[in-house]
Amino acid sequence: MIRLLMALALLLIPALARAEAPAEGQRLILVTMDGTRWQEVFRGPDKALVEDKRFTHPDMRELIEKAWISGPGAKKGAGGAALMPFLHSLPARGGLLVGNRDEAQCMAVTNPMWFSYPGYNEIFTGRADPAITSNDKNWNRNVTFFEWLAHRPGFAGKVLAFGNWDVFPYIINDQRSGVPVNPGFAGRYPTETLTMRAALDALREKKPRVLYVGLGDTDEFAHMGRYDDTLGAINRNDDFLAELWRQVEADPVYRGKTTLIVTTDHGRGSAPGAAWTEHGSAESVRLDPAGFTIPDPAGFPGSEQIWLAAIGPTVHDAPLGAACLGQNQIAASALTALGEDWRAFDAGAGAPLPIFTRR
Ligand SMILES: [Zn+2]
Secondary structure (H helix, E strand, O other): OHHHHHHHHHHHHHHHHHHHOOOOOOEEEEEEEOOOOHHHHHHOOOHHHHOOOOOOOHHHHHHHHHHHHOOHHHHOOOHHHOOOHHHHHOHHHOOEEEOOHHHOOOEEOOOOOOOHHHHHHHHHHOOOOOOOOOOOOOOOOOOOHHHHHHOOOOOOOOEEEEEOOOOHHHHOOHHHHOOOEOOOOOOOOOOHHHHHHHHHHHHHHOOOOEEEEEEOHHHHHHHOOOHHHHHHHHHHHHHHHHHHHHHHHHOOOOOOOEEEEEEOOOOOOOOOOHHHHOOOOHHHHHHOHHHOOOOOOOOOOOOOEOOEEEEOOOEOOOOOOOOOEEHHHHHHHHHHHOOOOHHHHHOOOOOOOOOEOOO
């Protein structure tokens, strides 16, 4: 009998070990494009905003139309494919884009604010924190999935974050979390292109298992009312993503075991006219009426709407279901892509998006 039990145990142990062991060497890259609307991602440039002199310099109009709307460069694909060719190439490479409301896909933030700190907190922790009501430099009391990972076996020193917004160290809480923000030029915030360069260099030289890159020019230019520059920033971000993915595919450390997730912290107003320059809920406008160039007590409907793109070995096509997908599902998705148990991080976090499977 004992011999039989031992034989059974020997049979079971490897099976259990297989089920429990985190997948060897799965890696994750998360990139956010601050306040980038699904409208530009999926539809491409909004012609009314390109033709509006308040938002697009008249000298730029023809260039923009040729490059990204009607010219030969835009012919390759409809809508946003000319503006973001890399992102729109993902489905053909086994990746996915979700959040196209023109195709009845819904994705939105679950926090009540519809601006940056609450959005990044939701992305990084898997839940909205109603106590976060400003972008002030407050050390985040919540533990992000970056911080949780940094204390897991195999991840210490292997979770790196880059961003050109000086609130990221507070949201990621680099004092406490063990996740350095902008290592190599700590505390300094260079142009976005230098931030991109630093992230690419870190990927090549430091080989992090988790890399986060927070890009902010899209939001900065939009707040200035520069639609031409906003489109330029979106296009440049797409170039960066293409370069990042080329580097992943060329590096045996990353190739075939890296999941890339691209998303945004919030959308922007969708009403005609100047609403696109702003974002925020009625509640956030009530809290800070002076913080908006168009003080609208109703807030900026549409800025709760977000999107997500993903590619990698853990990403597969799956029915999205009828319910609107939530920003609070991104943390669990990221952990699932890494082969980690998201419930061990936070059982109350939003469940992984159905397009991610654990490997
Ligand atoms: Zn903003």
